[in-house]
Amino acid sequence: MSSPLPSATNKQGQSETQQASTLHHSEVRIRPEEVRAYDDSSRKPVLLAFFLALVWLLVGTVLGDLSSFKFDRPDLLTEQAYLTFGRLRPAHLNVMVYGWASTAMFAVSLWLMPRLCRTTLRWQFAAVSGILVWTLGLGIGLVLLLAGVSDGLEWLELDRYWADPLLVLGASLVGASIWKTLGARQVQHLYVSVWYIAASYPWFAIIFIAGNLPIFKGVESAAVNWFYAHNALGLWLTTVNLGLIYYLLPKIIGRPIYSYWLSLVGFWGLALFYALNGMHHLIGGPLPSWMIATSITASIMMIIPVVAVGINQHMTVVGRFGAMRYSPALTLAVIAAMSYTAVSLQGILTALASVNRITHFTHWTIAHSHLGLYMFVTLSLFGGMYYILPRVLGREWPSPRLIRAHILLAGGGMVLYVLALGIGGVLQGLSLMNPGEAFEISVAQTKPWLLLRSVSAVIISAGHLIFVYHCWRLAYSSRQGHAQHPPFFELKPVLVKKGSAS
Amino acid sequence: MFADSIAIIALSLIIGLPPLIFLLIGVRHGYFDHVDEASRSIFEENELRYHRPWESQSQMQSRLDHHGPLLSNPTTEWERWL
Ligand code: HEM
Ligand code: HEM
Numbered sequence: 256m257s258s259p260l261p262s263a264t265n266k267q268g269q270s271e272t273q274q275a276s277t278l279h280h281s282e283v284r285i286r287p288e289e290v291r292a293y294d295d296s297s298r299k300p301v302l303l304a305f306f307l308a309l310v311w312l313l314v315g316t317v318l319g320d321l322s323s324f325k326f327d328r329p330d331l332l333t334e335q336a337y338l339t340f341g342r343l344r345p346a347h348l349n350v351m352v353y354g355w356a357s358t359a360m361f362a363v364s365l366w367l368m369p370r371l372c373r374t375t376l377r378w379q380f381a382a383v384s385g386i387l388v389w390t391l392g393l394g395i396g397l398v399l400l401l402a403g404v405s406d407g408l409e410w411l412e413l414d415r416y417w418a419d420p421l422l423v424l425g426a427s428l429v430g431a432s433i434w435k436t437l438g439a440r441q442v443q444h445l446y447v448s449v450w451y452i453a454a455s456y457p458w459f460a461i462i463f464i465a466g467n468l469p470i471f472k473g474v475e476s477a478a479v480n481w482f483y484a485h486n487a488l489g490l491w492l493t494t495v496n497l498g499l500i501y502y503l504l505p506k507i508i509g510r511p512i513y514s515y516w517l518s519l520v521g522f523w524g525l526a527l528f529y530a531l532n533g534m535h536h537l538i539g540g541p542l543p544s545w546m547i548a549t550s551i552t553a554s555i556m557m558i559i560p561v562v563a564v565g566i567n568q569h570m571t572v573v574g575r576f577g578a579m580r581y582s583p584a585l586t587l588a589v590i591a592a593m594s595y596t597a598v599s600l601q602g603i604l605t606a607l608a609s610v611n612r613i614t615h616f617t618h619w620t621i622a623h624s625h626l627g628l629y630m631f632v633t634l635s636l637f638g639g640m641y642y643i644l645p646r647v648l649g650r651e652w653p654s655p656r657l658i659r660a661h662i663l664l665a666g667g668g669m670v671l672y673v674l675a676l677g678i679g680g681v682l683q684g685l686s687l688m689n690p691g692e693a694f695e696i697s698v699a700q701t702k703p704w705l706l707l708r709s710v711s712a713v714i715i716s717a718g719h720l721i722f723v724y725h726c727w728r729l730a731y732s733s734r735q736g737h738a739q740h741p742p743f744f745e746l747k748p749v750l751v752k753k754g755s756a757s
Numbered sequence: 758m759f760a761d762s763i764a765i766i767a768l769s770l771i772i773g774l775p776p777l778i779f780l781l782i783g784v785r786h787g788y789f790d791h792v793d794e795a796s797r798s799i800f801e802e803n804e805l806r807y808h809r810p811w812e813s814q815s816q817m818q819s820r821l822d823h824h825g826p827l828l829s830n831p832t833t834e835w836e837r838w839l
Pocket of ligand 2: 488615
């Protein structure tokens with residue numbers, strides 16, 4: 256930290272274009288006071304959404320833990336219908352996806368858009384109401400779900416008459432605030448995160464309404480179900496988080512994204528190919544083969560945007576991994592970005608018919624889900640919270656020890672989860688495929704891996720509790736953090752080039 | 758037999774075609790003409806000149822060459838860690 260700053264040298268060596276562009280850009284650079292005004296304008300909805308997201312995170316964690324323990328002890332809590340696996344599992348999915356991730360994504364979008372559009376947040380009231388209406392919808396849907404009222408379609412279980420209209424209204428109100436802010440922007444150019452975030456809201460509204468229309472029957476209903484669920488992943492959960500990562504990495508590292516062109520390839524590739532992917536969830540199902548073949552081809556085409564994003568994000572950080580010692584937000588954003596590449600490559604592999612034949616009915620898919628929704632989406636949102644909350648609240652996180660504990664427990668626990676179920680899933684699949692082995696053998700084979708998952712569930716839950724406690728201290732404690740060192744300062748970085756200062 | 762699904766084809770087009778149209782509109786209106794400017798637009802005034810403690814001498818030198826003499830971050834961001 257005390258390394259001397261190199262003295263100023265003249266900049267004659269600089270190319271003319273660089274000079275010209277520096278001058279030009281310095282004219283449009285934002286002043287820090289402006290940024291504070293933008294943050295102030297989104298403060299209310301951002302804090303509300305983060306608060307609600309944390310509540311949902313805790314609820315979802317309990318539901319996930321119970322679902323996991325039931326694999327080890329199937330007789331656990333079976334007396335009450337609402338505590339049975341068939342209700343707790345969809346409740347976990349819906350609470351985590353719509354409660355935790357989506358609500359935190361509202362906060363992230365509402366905080367980022369004013370900064371990127373260089374204007375204050377418009378229709379703040381719509382945003383606040385949207386978040387509350389969304390939460391009410393989810394609350395109603397969750398109670399009904401636990402009471403046994405479900406639409407019976409995965410990812411779309413919430414009641415289509417009482418809950419879903421509120422979710423659509425809530426997301427539309429937040430989206431209206433986002434788009435109004437976009438319309439009032441003071442900049443001509445759109446940073447890549449703006450494309451990602453602004454597009455996510457109409458995409459979500461269209462797919463969610465389409466998925467819930469009660470007009471589809473039989474196989475077509477399954478097809479629309481997976482059209483929805485896969486696009487919910489790719490055009491909602493993925494897009495907002497990639498937008499966030501595209502902001503955090505360059506901002507913290509202090510250099511523009513490696514190639515802005517590649518970032519555009521990543522966005523438009525996703526926008527153009529993703530909608531065709533959904534049917535790869537139904538490989539082996541009674542669908543016309545052209546639909547499956549199209550979706551497998553589109554899945555393979557996803558390599559283009561995925562590699563574009565991966566190279567771009569890697570090249571932005573390369574040589575500066577030491578910065579992760581200083582910033583937990585960066586640490587999490589880097590792990591999330593790497594996980595995005597990993598889960599997508601795993602997904603492309605899983606979409607191949609020969610692989611899917613083995614893995615489809617196994618825990619491999621659950622490993623993939625959590626690699627995506629936890630190691631990518633959730634860690635990216637944690638990173639966003641580490642970056643955004645101190646700026647919105649105007650104070651620093653109180654304790655580096657708590658940050659370190661949270662990241663190590665949540666990240667380490669989930670690595671264990673994904674590895675255990677990844678290995679267990681393949682063994683289970685191979686056993687299922689073996690005509691010489693009885694079905695029970697495939698079940699017995701997964702037991703130790705499921706137990707490991709439950710161990711990891713406890714570890715991750717401890718991480719969540721610590722994080723929520725730390726957020727509470729950040730919000731309510733009057734003492735300021737005066738840490739000497741950042742949370743990972745003592746760790747010797749493994750990815751830092753020789754000769755780097757860190 | 759279930760030969761195809763008009764719903765899925767229509768939905769895929771509803772989701773997939775507007776981006777294509779927006780892409781063309783974006784190109785026509787010059788949204789992609791100043792990519793450098795767009796990629797730097799997230800930085801505050803002087804932000805690229807802040808000294809970052811993890812950078813090597815050569816990285817600092819390159820920062821200095823490109824953006825001018827280095828400054829300490831006024832919000833002492835790296836000292837107080839993000
Ligand atoms: C405490 C951490 C977590 C634990 C212990 C946990 C546990 C579980 C369990 C036991 C299942 C059921 C698996 C099965 O049916 O075989 C599941 C499914 C699922 N979880 Fe989690 N989970 C956690 C965190 C999350 C988070 C943060 C998200 C989303 C943001 C999430 C999203 C999902 C989804 C989407 C499914 C359904 C997966 C599929 O159908 O393939 N989970 N989880
Ligand atoms: C190019 C990228 C991707 C491809 C090709 C892909 C492919 C797949 C395939 C083929 C399945 C179905 C597995 C089966 O049921 O047999 C699947 C399931 C899943 N994927 Fe991906 N994936 C990709 C990226 C992602 C990302 C980025 C996320 C998370 C943000 C994600 C989350 C999930 C989840 C949660 C499921 C389980 C859905 C369920 O059964 O409930 N995937 N993926």
